[in-house]
Amino acid sequence: MRTKETVLRLASQFRQDFWEKGEVVLQSPMLIQAAECARRFILGAVLSRSEILSGYAPFALGWIGASGSGPGGFAALLGAGLGYLLGLGLVEGLRYVAAGILIFATAFALYDLHIYRMEWFMPLAVSGVTAVTGFIYLSEAGWDGTAAVCYATEVVLAGAACLCYRRLPDLLEELEESPVAERLFLIATVLIAFCPVRVGFGISPGIALACFFVLPVGEGSAGYRTAVGAGFGLAVDLTLGAGGLYTCALGAGGLLAEAARHRGRFLQTGLFLLAGAAAVIWFGGAVRDAGNILTGCLLYLALPKGLETRLQRFFQREPAVATALLPATDGIRQSVSHQLGERAAAYRQLSQQLEGQLKEDKPEYPGEIFDRTAERICKGCALQKICWQRDYRNTYQVLNRVLQVMEERGYSRERDFPEAFTSRCLRIRSFVTAANEEMYAWRNRRRFRVQMRDSHQMVVRQFRQMSHLLEDTAVELGGELMPDTRGIAAVKRVLRSNGVTASVSVQRNSQGRRVVELTGQELSAMAAAEGRRRLAGALGMPLEAGELLRTEQGQRLRFRESPRLAARVGAAARPKEGESVSGDSGTWFKDGQGTLWAVLCDGMGVGSSAAAESRLALRLLESFLRSGVAAETALRTLTGALAVRVQEGFGFSTIDLLRIDLFSGEGVVYKLGAAPSYLRKNGIVNRLGKGALPAGLSLEGEGRIDLTRFQAEPGDLVVLVTDGVSDGAEDLWLRERSEAFQGDSPRELALSLLEDPHARKDDDRTAVVILLSRREESA
Numbered sequence: 001m002r003t004k005e006t007v008l009r010l011a012s013q014f015r016q017d018f019w020e021k022g023e024v025v026l027q028s029p030m031l032i033q034a035a036e037c038a039r040r041f042i043l044g045a046v047l048s049r050s051e052i053l054s055g056y057a058p059f060a061l062g063w064i065g066a067s068g069s070g071p072g073g074f075a076a077l078l079g080a081g082l083g084y085l086l087g088l089g090l091v092e093g094l095r096y097v098a099a100g101i102l103i104f105a106t107a108f109a110l111y112d113l114h115i116y117r118m119e120w121f122m123p124l125a126v127s128g129v130t131a132v133t134g135f136i137y138l139s140e141a142g143w144d145g146t147a148a149v150c151y152a153t154e155v156v157l158a159g160a161a162c163l164c165y166r167r168l169p170d171l172l173e174e175l176e177e178s179p180v181a182e183r184l185f186l187i188a189t190v191l192i193a194f195c196p197v198r199v200g201f202g203i204s205p206g207i208a209l210a211c212f213f214v215l216p217v218g219e220g221s222a223g224y225r226t227a228v229g230a231g232f233g234l235a236v237d238l239t240l241g242a243g244g245l246y247t248c249a250l251g252a253g254g255l256l257a258e259a260a261r262h263r264g265r266f267l268q269t270g271l272f273l274l275a276g277a278a279a280v281i282w283f284g285g286a287v288r289d290a291g292n293i294l295t296g297c298l299l300y301l302a303l304p305k306g307l308e309t310r311l312q313r314f315f316q317r318e319p320a321v322a323t324a325l326l327p328a329t330d331g332i333r334q335s336v337s338h339q340l341g342e343r344a345a346a347y348r349q350l351s352q353q354l355e356g357q358l359k360e361d362k363p364e365y366p367g368e369i370f371d372r373t374a375e376r377i378c379k380g381c382a383l384q385k386i387c388w389q390r391d392y393r394n395t396y397q398v399l400n401r402v403l404q405v406m407e408e409r410g411y412s413r414e415r416d417f418p419e420a421f422t423s424r425c426l427r428i429r430s431f432v433t434a435a436n437e438e439m440y441a442w443r444n445r446r447r448f449r450v451q452m453r454d455s456h457q458m459v460v461r462q463f464r465q466m467s468h469l470l471e472d473t474a475v476e477l478g479g480e481l482m483p484d485t486r487g488i489a490a491v492k493r494v495l496r497s498n499g500v501t502a503s504v505s506v507q508r509n510s511q512g513r514r515v516v517e518l519t520g521q522e523l524s525a526m527a528a529a530e531g532r533r534r535l536a537g538a539l540g541m542p543l544e545a546g547e548l549l550r551t552e553q554g555q556r557l558r559f560r561e562s563p564r565l566a567a568r569v570g571a572a573a574r575p576k577e578g579e580s581v582s583g584d585s586g587t588w589f590k591d592g593q594g595t596l597w598a599v600l601c602d603g604m605g606v607g608s609s610a611a612a613e614s615r616l617a618l619r620l621l622e623s624f625l626r627s628g629v630a631a632e633t634a635l636r637t638l639t640g641a642l643a644v645r646v647q648e649g650f651g652f653s654t655i656d657l658l659r660i661d662l663f664s665g666e667g668v669v670y671k672l673g674a675a676p677s678y679l680r681k682n683g684i685v686n687r688l689g690k691g692a693l694p695a696g697l698s699l700e701g702e703g704r705i706d707l708t709r710f711q712a713e714p715g716d717l718v719v720l721v722t723d724g725v726s727d728g729a730e731d732l733w734l735r736e737r738s739e740a741f742q743g744d745s746p747r748e749l750a751l752s753l754l755e756d757p758h759a760r761k762d763d764d765r766t767a768v769v770i771l772l773s774r775r776e777e778s779a
Contacts, residue, residue, distance in 0.1 A: 041079035048083025050192035062161025127159030202288035211296025229254030249279035563662035570747030583610025680717035724763035
């Protein structure tokens with residue numbers, strides 16, 4: 001009684017789904033597998049009856065090869081074997097049954113090998129098995145020209161059938177592009193089985209349906225419908241030996257019907273029927289041939305409009321799964337990207353214009369100090385003409401010697417002048433005072449010009465960096481997020497088998513890495529470890545733990561592709577002896593692109609002031625990196641900002657930045673005044689980094705960042721330290737400790753480096769250790 005109620009409940013649910021959604025949703029994995037096996041069995045049995053060339057039936061062998069080595073393949077073998085034995089008899093049937101068993105055994109034995117997953121392998125295997133078994137059987141009956149041609153045709157068609165059938169989706173599978181040609185091939189080969197069947201008035205259901213299917217498949221291309229008609233007609237001719245009658249009738253009928261596609265069904269059908277009648281007369285066909293074509297036309301005229309639309313969609317060559325981005329959203333992204341690109345170009349032009357106006361200032365000659373002094377003091381003096389006209393050579397020589405002293409000391413005194421000069425000058429005290437005042441003013445003017453030029457250069461660099469930031473953002477927004485339609489279909493199968501209703505988005509970013517996003521009402525089951533494992537298995541890639549968020553529409557669950565590398569990070573810090581606060585600051589994090597970042601900043605000096613400088617640099621740099629700004633752009637922008645603080649009297653900070661792509665293993669170390677870093681690879685420790693000015697001290701915008709690239713692999717060890725641990729001058733002890741470390745706790749190594757006797761105790765000490773390993777797929 002319970003079984004009956006279950007069957008009735010499922011039947012009612014299927015009926016409701018079909019009428020409301022146009023599809024039947026199977027929510028039980030066992031039920032889905034049973035339905036797929038039933039489909040494989042039935043089609044295997046039907047295709048075994050698809051005979052061509054008077055007794056050759058290769059299509060069921062292709063179906064067995066395309067069904068794989070699992071339960072579906074075994075069901076296809078059973079169905080085909082039963083059909084061969086019942087339809088061809090024991091002798092001929094055993095030949096095909098033996099070939100089918102060999103094909104299934106080949107798939108079963110080689111399933112785990114990479115070659116089995118190659119698209120061409122099973123079609124070649126099917127052709128090879130068909131060739132071997134056919135050769136053995138046909139050799140006993142003797143060979144002639146006709147038999148050889150039929151044998152070769154069977155071998156080729158068996159492999160071609162396997163290739164076409166393999167491209168067809170499973171029961172609930174959706175592919176990136178609708179396999180129209182493969183669907184038509186399957187329908188044509190199935191109809192071959194029904195061509196010899198005759199009903200009332202000698203009408204063949206297979207031939208009538210072949211004529212019927214040519215009419216609703218047009219998509220605005222005369223060549224397409226003509227090819228479909230010729231293909232169906234060829235299948236009928238190979239089955240019945242009609243000598244090309246149906247190939248000509250259906251091909252010409254498809255061409256004429258496509259010409260009248262927008263003029264109504266009746267005109268299309270009439271032209272198709274006219275072409276068929278002409279072919280029957282031309283080839284001397286029988287009345288039943290005209291009756292078959294007429295029956296197909298009547299079936300098309302009786303077809304409801306809704307079903308015709310579904311058939312046209314089923315046979316149209318368009319992607320079966322819509323892209324994950326709505327056109328409006330994509331248009332907005334492209335528009336914003338274009339606007340950002342234009343603004344980036346404007347900032348770039350502005351920086352170039354300002355840079356072009358930066359002319360080399362002519363330095364003010366220091367001798368002008370005494371020219372200005374003479375204008376103030378010597379004007380009106382009784383000895384002016386004697387000092388500045390008659391004895392001007394001696395006067396300039398004296399003043400040049402005094403000027404050298406003033407440039408070194410910053411001022412002059414009376415005793416700096418020769419006694420002959422001071423004894424003759426009537427206003428020597430006023431002259432010295434005025435000269436010192438002019439010297440002070442000259443030095444202030446020079447300092448002001450330098451500051452103005454530095455500020456001008458800084459503005460130019462900031463505009464240039466703003467241009468780079470906008471360009472990077474424009475490129476990121478303008479880059480296409482490619483929808484992974486195969487991934488969407490795989491995720492949908494998992495959701496259906498688990499009874500979860502949700503909209504699905506699977507996209508590949510510019511790096512080719514996939515992001516899965518589900519939106520629905522209840523997604524907690526898929527967020528759990530078992531749900532993530534099923535999704536990862538369907539997609540064929542490891543997934544990180546999902547991010548489950550609640551929205552106004554329900555829940556949103558996002559998974560990211562898990563990188564191949566895993567990183568363990570350990571850090572330790574010690575302040576200078578006698579200090580309670582360390583001037584070093586550091587952090588590490590992994591962004592949404594699978595990139596590991598580690599930052600280590602060392603503020604100038606020790607104590608709270610150094611800590612404030614390092615924390616500021618760390619906080620700004622981390623915010624840039626987390627927002628997606630490129631590392632070099634972030635560092636140059638930060639350097640310009642900190643340079644302003646240095647000019648205002650604040651301190652500076654060194655920056656040590658590590659970037660590791662956990663997918664590809666590409667690593668980069670960026671340094672601004674930081675101590676060397678160390679990389680242990682294959683048991684050998686190498687130094688990373690050379691040297692550059694700390695952030696805020698370099699006013700030269702480009703090319704001042706020390707950059708070292710490396711390739712990270714599982715088992716590698718990266719060590720970042722401040723100069724309190726080692727400044728790179730004597731680091732043999734640090735290399736030896738890193739080489740000898742065999743533990744799995746990076747913090748243990750970091751602590752041992754700080755406590756080593758070689759580490760300085762008169763400075764802040766910080767160490768960050770990263771240990772890389774291969775990520776487990778279950779993680």
